[in-house]
Amino acid sequence: MKEGYIGILTSGGDASGMNATIRAITRSAICNGYKVKGIYRGYEGLINDEIRELTTEDVSNIIQRGGTILKTARSKDFETAEGREKAYEVMQKEKIHTLFIIGGDGSLTGARIFAQEYDVPCIGLPGTIDNDLWGTDLTIGYDTALNTIVECVDKIRDTATSHERIFFVEVMGRDAGFLAQNSAIASGAEAAIIPEDQTDTDQLEEFIKRGFRKTKNSSIVIVTESPTGKGANYYAERVKKEYPQYDVRVTILGHLQRGGSPSAGDRILASRLGCAAIQAMMEGQRNVMIGIRNDKVVYVPFAEAIKKNKPIDKSLITVLNELSI
Numbered sequence: 001m002k003e004g005y006i007g008i009l010t011s012g013g014d015a016s017g018m019n020a021t022i023r024a025i026t027r028s029a030i031c032n033g034y035k036v037k038g039i040y041r042g043y044e045g046l047i048n049d050e051i052r053e054l055t056t057e058d059v060s061n062i063i064q065r066g067g068t069i070l071k072t073a074r075s076k077d078f079e080t081a082e083g084r085e086k087a088y089e090v091m092q093k094e095k096i097h098t099l100f101i102i103g104g105d106g107s108l109t110g111a112r113i114f115a116q117e118y119d120v121p122c123i124g125l126p127g128t129i130d131n132d133l134w135g136t137d138l139t140i141g142y143d144t145a146l147n148t149i150v151e152c153v154d155k156i157r158d159t160a161t162s163h164e165r166i167f168f169v170e171v172m173g174r175d176a177g178f179l180a181q182n183s184a185i186a187s188g189a190e191a192a193i194i195p196e197d198q199t200d201t202d203q204l205e206e207f208i209k210r211g212f213r214k215t216k217n218s219s220i221v222i223v224t225e226s227p228t229g230k231g232a233n234y235y236a237e238r239v240k241k242e243y244p245q246y247d248v249r250v251t252i253l254g255h256l257q258r259g260g261s262p263s264a265g266d267r268i269l270a271s272r273l274g275c276a277a278i279q280a281m282m283e284g285q286r287n288v289m290i291g292i293r294n295d296k297v298v299y300v301p302f303a304e305a306i307k308k309n310k311p312i313d314k315s316l317i318t319v320l321n322e323l324s325i
């Protein structure tokens with residue numbers, strides 16, 4: 001066995017497949033002669049020394065479970081220099097030589113800053129339902145969340161059709177429209193309102209102008225949640241006011257999108273990226289996110305991974321528009 005430990009933490013919103021990732025990193029590390037410590041409650045647990053060794057048995061029977069056995073947190077303290085200093089001291093005390101961070105853009109931003117301040121090798125794994133990390137085609141948890149949304153929209157469709165209503169369904173994504181756009185395509189929705197498609201023309205007007213009720217008496221519009229208040233309720237209120245003839249309802253899917261057993265796709269992705277993360281460490285890589293591009297594992301420097309505005313393929317907008325006539 002090699003000296004010291006690798007440390008694993010999950011941070012930010014939980015995502016289905018985080019457990020499969022913890023399992024893969026732990027088992028691959030042990031296979032290659034490393035000892036492993038699990039850090040509880042993300043960066044918060046690193047600061048507060050909530051850490052214990054993980055064995056291969058500790059990660060048995062978790063590949064199929066949603067959430068994260070290590071718990072997660074959004075740590076305000078880690079955003080301060082004092083908090084990160086404490087985290088570094090705890091890492092020294094616990095003899096953790098390499099930190100594996102499973103989380104989203106915020107978590108990897110934190111890792112980047114930490115690695116710049118202290119000489120600590122950090123390796124990131126994209127764990128977020130939002131799919132908003134640059135340099136990877138997919139993030140762990142995205143596929144499961146997408147499938148959950150589609151299952152819900154299929155059910156909403158039954159009542160929308162029966163009552164001849166317009167439903168505005170709000171999905172997560174923070175400031176990224178991947179979940180909205182692709183769930184709209186997969187569920188046969190009539191439109192998606194996403195942040196990446198902001199043009200001079202209002203997306204609601206576009207939808208109305210396209211004549212959404214020419215051939216159908218009910219509609220489903222998927223809307224990305226909005227930090228500026230332009231979520232599903234905003235559009236529903238406008239339709240109620242501007243088009244009182246329509247019967248409008250809103251469903252906010254909320255946190256149910258984050259739960260549940262991971263899809264096969266997420267389990268495989270988590271397993272591949274977990275093993276690749278240990279491989280990367282053995283090759284001397286540091287401060288990179290392990291991603292997947294064109295079905296090949298890639299190493300993406302943190303600075304690139306956290307670039308804002310990962311672009312959405314604009315052809316997806318055309319696909320939805322053409323298929324929703």
Ligand SMILES: Nc1ncnc2c1ncn2[C@@H]1O[C@H](COP(=O)(O)OP(=O)(O)OP(=O)(O)O)[C@@H](O)[C@H]1O
Nearest residue numbers: 012013074075078079103104105106107109110128
């Ligand atoms: N600028 C920063 N400096 C230090 N730490 C940060 C910074 N930004 C984020 N973090 C750390 O990462 C944690 C998680 O970030 P955030 O809440 O943005 O979630 P995320 O990782 O993007 O996941 P998701 O979007 O899927 O919920 C923060 O609570 C904080 O501890």
Ligand SMILES: O=P(O)(O)OC[C@H]1O[C@](O)(CO)[C@@H](O)[C@@H]1O
Nearest residue numbers: 012013014128129130172173174
């Ligand atoms: O659990 P919380 O803190 O309400 O976070 C919600 C946010 O987390 C995310 O689900 C990502 O995990 C975003 O899409 C959403 O805005």
Ligand SMILES: [Mg+2]
Nearest residue numbers: 104105106128
């Ligand atoms: Mg995020």
